Amino acid sequence: MSLTAKDKSTVKAFWAKIASKADAVGGDALSRLLVVYPQTKTYFSHWSDITPGSAPVMKHGRTIMGGVATAVGVIDDLIGGLLTLSELHAFKLRIDPANFKLLSHCLLVEFAIMFPAEFTPEVHVSMDKFFAALGLALAEKYR
Amino acid sequence: MVDWTDFERSTILDIFSKMDYDTVGPKSLARCLVVYPWTQRYFGNFGNLYNAAAIMGNPMVAAHGKVVLHGLDRALKNMDDIRGTYAELSVLHSEKLHVDPDNFRLLADCLTIVVAAQMGAAFTADVQAAFQKFLAVVVSSLGRQYH
Numbered sequence: 217m218s219l220t221a222k223d224k225s226t227v228k229a230f231w232a233k234i235a236s237k238a239d240a241v242g243g244d245a246l247s248r249l250l251v252v253y254p255q256t257k258t259y260f261s262h263w264s265d266i267t268p269g270s271a272p273v274m275k276h277g278r279t280i281m282g283g284v285a286t287a288v289g290v291i292d293d294l295i296g297g298l299l300t301l302s303e304l305h306a307f308k309l310r311i312d313p314a315n316f317k318l319l320s321h322c323l324l325v326e327f328a329i330m331f332p333a334e335f336t337p338e339v340h341v342s343m344d345k346f347f348a349a350l351g352l353a354l355a356e357k358y359r
Numbered sequence: 360m361v362d363w364t365d366f367e368r369s370t371i372l373d374i375f376s377k378m379d380y381d382t383v384g385p386k387s388l389a390r391c392l393v394v395y396p397w398t399q400r401y402f403g404n405f406g407n408l409y410n411a412a413a414i415m416g417n418p419m420v421a422a423h424g425k426v427v428l429h430g431l432d433r434a435l436k437n438m439d440d441i442r443g444t445y446a447e448l449s450v451l452h453s454e455k456l457h458v459d460p461d462n463f464r465l466l467a468d469c470l471t472i473v474v475a476a477q478m479g480a481a482f483t484a485d486v487q488a489a490f491q492k493f494l495a496v497v498v499s500s501l502g503r504q505y506h
Contacts, residue, residue: 337414
């Protein structure tokens with residue numbers, strides 16, 4: 217299920233529309249992840265405050281969205297373009313890759329809430345494929 | 360038997376009591392057929408499903424979307440025994456319709472997205488957790504009788 221030319225242009229166009237709100241989307245999606253899938257909290261035991269909307273959560277949401285923006289920029293070669301991020305996730309963070317799908321779902325829900333008109337089924341399928349490819353690229357160096 | 364907190368029970372019933380079935384049902388099934396095109400395998404006699412526009416405008420998809428969404432009514436009326444309530448429907452989907460139960464999860468995800476779009480900011484993380492818990496129980500019950 218690799219990204220077609222249409223998927224790539226759809227992703228870039230949608231990203232351009234939401235870029236100004238990316239930080240809020242990221243923070244809210246991460247807040248959502250921690251509540252809807254409580255097992256994800258196990259990765260943040262070192263934070264003082266993991267309540268939805270808290271400062272550490274919103275800051276980390278911005279970090280994550282920065283990574284997504286990078287991925288949009290290297291969409292023609294996600295695996296090559298995200299090697300450093302993959303090494304980070306593989307050797308330092310060691311987040312179980314199953315969680316990438318959970319965060320993707322929360323991001324899609326945020327898109328539906330914040331951009332109901334723009335997040336059409338066609339945009340949805342391209343973004344879902346993009347996040348799946350992104351997850352694979354992040355997991356590339358795991359083993 | 361699933362334990363529902365008061366918040367979960369009231370949230371789930373509230374969402375469905377306010378839901379516009381005639382909009383949400385069609386939109387959810389159409390979105391599922393677009394986002395997960397392999398699900399179209401079950402709808403060979405639905406006519407034109409060639410592209411997203413055709414799917415979204417297809418009257419048979421719309422009608423079936425309403426049927427499927429109303430299928431959740433029984434679970435809402437019997438939240439303390441969803442598994443028992445859906446035993447027969449599970450057998451139907453397995454023996455007669457031959458639907459891969461993974462599809463229930465895919466449709467549930469699309470329903471979540473459509474409801475999120477309808478409810479906007481009111482679809483908070485806690486509301487989402489309750490809604491997804493309900494759908495997870497439904498999905499599990501529908502797959503229970505497969506063998």
